Amino acid sequence: MHVIDSDSEDELPPGWEEKSTEDGNVYFVNTCNNKIQWTHPRTGCKKVIPKELPFGWTKMVDEDGKTVYLQHETGNKTYIDPRLAFAREEKKHIHDFRQRFDSSSTAFQVLHGVDLSGKFALITGCNAGIGYETAKSLARHGCSVVLANRNMEATEAAIKQIVKETNASEDNLKAVHLDLSSLQSVKQCAAAVKAIFASNLDMLILNAAIFGYGFEETEDRIDRTLQVNHLSHLYLTLLLEPLLKSGSRVIFVSSESHRMANLKNVFVNQDLACPKDWYSSMTAYNNSKLYNVVTAKVLSGEWKHKRIAVNSLHPGNMVSTNLSKSWWLYRLLFFLVRPFTKSLQQAAATTVYVATAAELEGVTGLYFNNCFYCEDSALARDEEIAKAVFSISLKMIVERMGPTDIKMYLDKYCMNEHR
Structure with missing residues (x-):
């Protein structure tokens, strides 16, 4: 299974990393013992990411055969799956979601x-x-x-x-x-x-x-x-x-x-x-x-x-x-x-x-x-x-x-x- 290394914006315990599979699943790696799990080490919740890339992003393959992502507006390239920035907890109940924005948001x-x-x-x-x-x-x-x-x-x-x-x-x-x-x-x-x-x-x-x-x-x-x-x-x-x-x-x-x-x-x-x-x-x-x-x-x-x-x-x-x-x-x-x-x-x-x-x-x-x-x-x-x-x-x-x-x-x- 080909995986894409990525750092999560969530607060993970020391030694943990958040990664994604090619087909868009999120998993967590303990770098101390190389063990993998599908639930967040702090919350115990599974996370999901959007099926589609964020607006303005394209997935390509570089000269070495690695997957790379291009942001068209800035021209920046990265090996990190940009969908991870929009990962959210899988809901157990339909109303289980956190407030992401407030009165000052546009x-x-x-x-x-x-x-x-x-x-x-x-x-x-x-x-x-x-x-x-x-x-x-x-x-x-x-x-x-x-x-x-x-x-x-x-x-x-x-x-x-x-x-x-x-x-x-x-x-x-x-x-x-x-x-x-x-x-x-x-x-x-x-x-x-x-x-x-x-x-x-x-x-x-x-x-x-x-x-x-x-x-x-x-x-x-x-x-x-x-x-x-x-x-x-x-x-x-x-x-x-x-x-x-x-x-x-x-x-x-x-x-x-x-x-x-x-x-x-x-x-x-x-x-x-x-x-x-x-x-x-x-x-x-x-x-x-x-x-x-x-x-x-x-x-x-x-x-x-x-x-x-x-x-x-x-x-x-x-x-x-x-x-x-x-x-x-x-x-x-x-x-x-x-x-x-x-x-x-x-x-x-x-x-x-x-x-x-x-x-x-x-x-x-x-x-x-x-x-x-x-x-x-x-x-x-x-x-x-x-x-x-x-x-x-x-x-x-x-x-x-x-x-x-x-x-x-x-x-x-x-x-x-x-x-």
Whole structure:
């Protein structure tokens, strides 16, 4: 068996070395007695490394017949298998993983060494802000990205800027029109995406949101904040389900604001919107973010058997984005707190982590903050509230678009209606 010598970045006892076989297994050598074992001498755990080389690396054979690795960006060569730098403990339980990143980590750091070539992602609300940084970060590592936005001119400009900043191939970046204030536009967007992705969609990132709007009805007679932040994203997700396969990941970008949701009188009229007589733009936003979390939980249960992961997350507190553009007071507040908040690259880190991290394979139904899972609110953990939100959401969609696209969910969650 040909082996590749390598030094591990883990803390090993004196006299121990970490090595890899040609086929990618990790083992440990005690240099004092030349004994070999497959478990870490300190933790007792087995370790695994990625099947593919890190992004930007190529394996070759030198003149002496030895395996050598080339890093294209720097031109450096090494006999050490670069995958060892990304070795991780083999999980005994699906949630057994350590926190590798935190609030200061950037999306680029999260993706260090990750090759996304051959992966496909769709991101909503990504011509600026956190969504743009998410799209840029994924594209930089070879991912094909569809940018779904309302303003197509701004989207085309964003694509050109991504190519300029990352040297990503423009062929891997597509723009598709999506107006989340129109359920008909959502349906047209889904049809366009299905034409682009004939086979599968690896990442569906539901990032778009609005904030600070007063009560304002859309063409579908739905409160704008509720429809843009929640209902249209749910409809888009259900329409794109045929593209989601085993290993696909769906990410609802929510907010810590979901903890301040107020559901008083919300279920009375069966439409989830805050009643007009006590409408608050802040409450409408908070509630929509709660709906994101519970929707992710319901869908995670529905699709777990298909190995489609559905999670939600908080990107960062008071991040300076276009989200605050609707009212001058919010713009002033965001300006004042800007020195104490995350950069856009840091804010995109949790989204990118949940969408790509190898240790999250099979992890579903969780809420993440600062690149690690945490407990969501008591309301978000209430299964009856989750079922009510999902059921009412389906009814609202059917009343406007008919039952055809989501019939299987109607039969389960609204079986007494729409038969």
